Amino acid sequence: MSQSKPLIDSFGRVMRDLRVSITDRCNFRCLYCLPETEEAANFYRSKFDSLKNPNPATPIALNWKPKAQILTLEEIERVVKVFAGLGIDKIRITGGEPLLRKGVERLIAGVAATPGIKDIAITTNGFQFQGKAQALRDAGLKRVSFSLDSLDRDNFKKITGRDGLTEVLDGIKLARQLGFAPIKVNAVLIRGVNDHELEALAEFAHSEDVSFRFIEFMPLDSKHAWQKDLVVSAKEILARLQSKFDLQPVKSENLSETAKRWSFPDGRGEIGIIAPVSEPFCGHCNRIRLTADGKIRTCLFSLGEHDLKPLLRGGASDEDLVNLLRDIVWQKEDRHHIGEPEFEQPERSMSCIGG
Ligand code: SAM
Numbered sequence: 001m002s003q004s005k006p007l008i009d010s011f012g013r014v015m016r017d018l019r020v021s022i023t024d025r026c027n028f029r030c031l032y033c034l035p036e037t038e039e040a041a042n043f044y045r046s047k048f049d050s051l052k053n054p055n056p057a058t059p060i061a062l063n064w065k066p067k068a069q070i071l072t073l074e075e076i077e078r079v080v081k082v083f084a085g086l087g088i089d090k091i092r093i094t095g096g097e098p099l100l101r102k103g104v105e106r107l108i109a110g111v112a113a114t115p116g117i118k119d120i121a122i123t124t125n126g127f128q129f130q131g132k133a134q135a136l137r138d139a140g141l142k143r144v145s146f147s148l149d150s151l152d153r154d155n156f157k158k159i160t161g162r163d164g165l166t167e168v169l170d171g172i173k174l175a176r177q178l179g180f181a182p183i184k185v186n187a188v189l190i191r192g193v194n195d196h197e198l199e200a201l202a203e204f205a206h207s208e209d210v211s212f213r214f215i216e217f218m219p220l221d222s223k224h225a226w227q228k229d230l231v232v233s234a235k236e237i238l239a240r241l242q243s244k245f246d247l248q249p250v251k252s253e254n255l256s257e258t259a260k261r262w263s264f265p266d267g268r269g270e271i272g273i274i275a276p277v278s279e280p281f282c283g284h285c286n287r288i289r290l291t292a293d294g295k296i297r298t299c300l301f302s303l304g305e306h307d308l309k310p311l312l313r314g315g316a317s318d319e320d321l322v323n324l325l326r327d328i329v330w331q332k333e334d335r336h337h338i339g340e341p342e343f344e345q346p347e348r349s350m351s352c353i354g355g
Helices: 038-047 073-085 104-112 129-138 153-160 165-177 195-207 234-244 318-330
Strands: 017-021 090-094 119-124 143-147 183-189 211-216 248-250 259-263 270-274 287-290 295-297
Touching: 017 073, 073 104, 073 287, 073 318, 090 104, 104 119, 104 129, 129 143, 129 165, 143 165, 153 165, 165 183, 183 195, 195 211, 195 234, 195 270, 211 234, 234 259, 234 270
Parallel strands: 017 090, 017 287, 090 119, 119 143, 143 183, 183 211, 211 270
Antiparallel strands: 248 259, 259 270, 287 295
């Protein structure tokens, strides 16, 4: 397949990074993503006077897509191969919770062996990581991003709906022992929920020598209950951290990097801040997403999706796919509109889109 023409959008941005969601299912019920539990409902009741969903206690309908609508591992590998031929060189496997997908190791091995793919990573909540870690490593996975929103067992449970802090912490330790590097850990900070843990999480970055990234809460929760007041902005995060730690900015040549980074004086660990809400970085976005049910999304906040399944299952050639992908990418939005009056939250939550 020819790489002569890059995969480019109408604003001149060249796509390099494909996020592949391999399942819409998740074993966590994070407040900011897929809230379900009574605790989550209470939280929402206590926080919001004017919910769009008038009855937050109603458990969300966990209408996972039927298996027949989910791409097979072979279909995913084919799409990755076609994208690789178009210049995509970085793949992030995500979900839902990607470790719930049977055969994830096989997929990783296939993707790692795809010509043109230079970097493959996985994003996981870490709950089942210990059982899969060695197989993932053997399959050629080099780096992992964990989600960890709290170091306090009760708060962890409140946020994720699961009593799983120990498993996640042990998973991170095991990742280091097995030589995964870099190890990234992500937290979504929510005001009144875990923002009091900011400094402790930064200490963790240093003591555990991991790259800890604080992500602003985005309007991608299944209850559509996001409110700006709940977002802890990058500016606030940085000011608080700088008052406690001697952080030095890390220079980066990579304009499409989502995180701005800071290092500790002794070089152990690192802090990253990802600020899609208060300091959008759409101008350098080189990312595109494939959902578990075979839809291409050109932005996290896209209101439309492009279904690849009819082509994948209808005997289309790779050339047909290439043409469709070029068309889709050409239509990529210039930016998201969070904070603007016309902003409309996408119907699907982050768990379906793939973070
Ligand atoms: N289950 C895996 C995990 O927990 O890392 C992968 C999927 S999860 C949807 C990917 C990332 O999206 C996680 O780091 C999570 O914290 C982030 N995320 C989910 N909902 C979010 C939201 N509303 N705002 C910001 N980040 C969110």
